[in-house]
Amino acid sequence: MLPELGHYALILALCLAVVQGIVPLAGAARGVDNWMALARPVAWGQFLLLLLSFAILSYAFVSNDFSVAYAARNSNSLLPAIYRFSAVWGGHEGSLLLWALLLAGWGAAVGLFSRRLPQVMVARVLGVMGLVSIGFLSFLIFTSNPFERLWPIPADGRDLNPLLQDPGLVMHPPMLYMGYVGFSVAFAFAIAALLGGRLDATWARWSRPWTTVAWVFMTVGIALGSWWAYYELGWGGWWFWDPVENASFMPWLMGTALIHSLAVAEKRSAFKNWTVLLAIFTFSLSLLGTFLVRSGVLTSVHAFASDPRRGVFILLLLAVVVGASLLIYAWRAPQVKSTGHFALVSRETMLLGNNVFLVVATASILLGTLYPLVLDALNMGKISVGPPYFNSVFVPLMVPLAFMIGVGPLTRWKEDHVGRLQHVLRATLAASIAVGALLPWLLFRSWAPMAMLGSVLVVWIAATTLLDLRNLTRHSPSLWQGMRRQSRSFYGMVAAHLGVAVTVAGVTLSSHYSLEHDIRLAPGETFVMGEHSFVFDGISNHRGPNYDASRATLRVLKDEREVTVLHTEKRSYTVTGMPMTEAGIDWGLTRDLYVALGEPLGDGAWAVRLYYKPFVRWIWLGAMLMALGGILAASDRRYRLARKAAQEGTGVATGSVAS
C-alpha cells in the first residue's frame, strides 16, 4: 500500500506544481493579491508531499521491500543500512526524485526567507520555480516512476553498484544536486525581474545570497566527487575531464562568473543584462548536465538510463527552458539600462575580465564535451576528446585569471589608475615572483617551468589578498579592531580567493612531483620509491558484510623507521560478483602515500600500484575554503538589513549604496 501512497503523493505534488506555475504568475500579471498569495502555501505543500514520497521510497529501501522494482534493482538485504538508504539515490528514478524534492525544498526556503520581499516578486519567483517543477515531476511520473511494482516479488535485490557503496558517495549526489537545483533560484529571480521590468540593485541584492549558497553546495559536491574518484577508483587521479565531471564543472564555472557579475550589478548597477543572461546560462548548463548524465548519451557510473524516451524528454525540457527564457530576455532586456559608468581601469573592468575568462573556459569545455556527441549523432564517426585537450585549453585561460585575482580586489570601483596600481603592487609582484619561483626548488629540488609558474601564482594570490587586508585595516587603532570592522562578505572573498590559491598549489605540486610505479611484488619483497621503501608482507583473506576480499599488507619505511602500515583490498562482491579495488592511503597535509592492489600474477606475487602524491589534499582543502568563503559572504549582515529596508519601503534601489 505504502508505495502507492508515495506515487499518489508524487501526482498530487505535480498538481500543486501546476497551480504554483500558473496562478501566482497570472496574479502578478493582473495584480490580483489573492492569486499571488497562493505561491507560498502551494510551494510548501508541494515540498511536504515530495518529502512524504521520498520518505516512503526510503522506507521501501531500508525495510527491503523488493516488490518495488526500483529497490529490487538497486538494493540488497545484505547491504549495510546506511548504504540501503543512500541507494535511494543510487539509480535513475530515485536520484530524479531527490532532484525534484530539492527543487521543491529551495522553493519552500524562498517562501520562508522572503517575508520582506515584495509580494509580486515572490509570486513571480515561485511561479517560475513551479514551472521548472512541472517539467521535472512530469518527467519523473511519466518516464521514470520510482514506485513501480515488480511481480513476482524477487527474494532479494540485485544490489547497489559496489563503487557507490562508500561514505563519500552518500553525500556527493545530494550536495551536487543542491547546487544544480539551487541555480534554479537565481534563474527564477532573473526571469521574475525581467517579467516585472525591474532589474535594479534590489533584485541583485536579493538573488546574490541564494546564488552564493547554491554555488557553495556545488563546490562541496564537486570536491566530494573528485575526492571519491581519487580513493575509490584506485587510479589515484582526482580529475579525469570525464564528460560527467564536465557536466557539473560547467555550471560551477558559469555560477562563479554569475556571483562576480552580481557584485557589479548590486554595487554599481552595471552589467545588469549580462548578469541576467549569465543566470539563464548557468541554469541551462545545470539542465544540460542533467541531460548528459541522465539521458544515457554518455556511459559512465553516473548514467543509468537507457530508455531513449528519457533523453528526448530532458532534451525537450532543456529546449523549452532555454528557448522561453531567451525569448523573455529578448523581449524585456532592451528596456533595461545600465546606469553605472566606469573607466577602463576599474574594478568593473577586472570583474568583466573575470567573466570573460570564465565564460570562455566554460565554452571550450562545452566544445570538447559535446563535439564527440554531435559527431556521433550525425554518424560521422566515433571519437573521444582526451584530457590533453582540456588541459591545454583550460590551464592557459586560468593563468591570467589567477593573476587578476590578485589585482581585482585592490582596484577601485568606477575609476582607478595604472600608476597607482603599479605603485601598490610592484613590491608584492616582485616578491611573489622571487618566492614562487624558488618554492619548487626548495621543496623538491627541481626547476620545472610550469611548477614555477603555478607557485608564483599561488604566492601572488595569497600575498595580494593579505595586502588588501592590511590596506583596509591600516588606519584603525589596532589590527584586531580594523579586522573586526570589515564585513563578512569581505572575509568571504578573502577565504574564497585563498581557497583558489590552495587548490592551485595542490594541483601544481601534485601533478608535477607525484611518483607512480606499477610493479610486481612477491611476499617479502621491497620496492624503493623516492624516500620511502614499501615492503610487501603478503595477502590474507578477509570477509566483509557483502563481499570477500584479498587484503594485502604493505609496510612503509623511511630512513629505516616504519612510517605506516597500509592495507589494500581486492574485493569481490557476492551478489553481483563484481570485483573492486579498495586503495590503502596514508594521508598527510604535505603528502599522501597510496597503494592499490592489482591482479595476482602467480607464485604469490601480485601487481601493485604505488603512489607518492605531494600536497594532493590541498586540492580539496582549497575547495572547502572556497565553500567557507561562500557561506561567509551569503551570511553578511547587509542582506538582512536590505530586507528590513525593503520592508520599510525605503528601498535600496540606487547603485550609490556604499560598497
Add this chain to the structure above:
Amino acid sequence: MNPKRRNRLLIIALVVSGVGVAVALALVALNENINLFYSPTQVVRGEVPQGHTFRVGGLVREGSVRREGQDLRVSFDVSDGAHTVTVDYTGILPDLFREGQGIVAQGKMNGNGRFVADQVLAKHDENYMPPEVADALKKAEQEGAVANPHGPQ
C-alpha cells in the same frame, strides 16, 4: 572620439582578441587530441593512421590473455567477431577487465601489426558494453552476412 566611447571600444577589442586567442587554442588542441575509434576489422584492413594515437575496441578473446616474464607486460586479443587484433600493454588492467568482456584500448600500432596500448578501459559496470564496441560488433556481423550469404549464420 570621446573617452567613454574609446573605453568601450578598447574593452570590446580586448574581449574579442581574448576570445579569438581562446578559440585558436581550443581548435589547435582539439585537432591534436581527438582520438578516433576503429574496429579490429578496420585495423586488419589497414584503414588506421600510422604513428598516430587511436582507439580500438572489441571483446577480449577467451584464453588469449598472456602474462609474460617477471614484469607487468600483458597481451590479449580483441575481436569484433570478424577479425582480431593483438594488444600489448604494460601495467595493471582495470578491475572489470575479463576475458569475454568488451573493452576499449588507446594507443598506437607498432611495425609488426600489434597494437601497443597505453590505456585500457573497461567501464564501471559489468553489464556495460562500450557503445563503440557494440557498434563495431554489429557492423562486423552485418558485413559478414553480406560478404558470405551462404555461410553459417
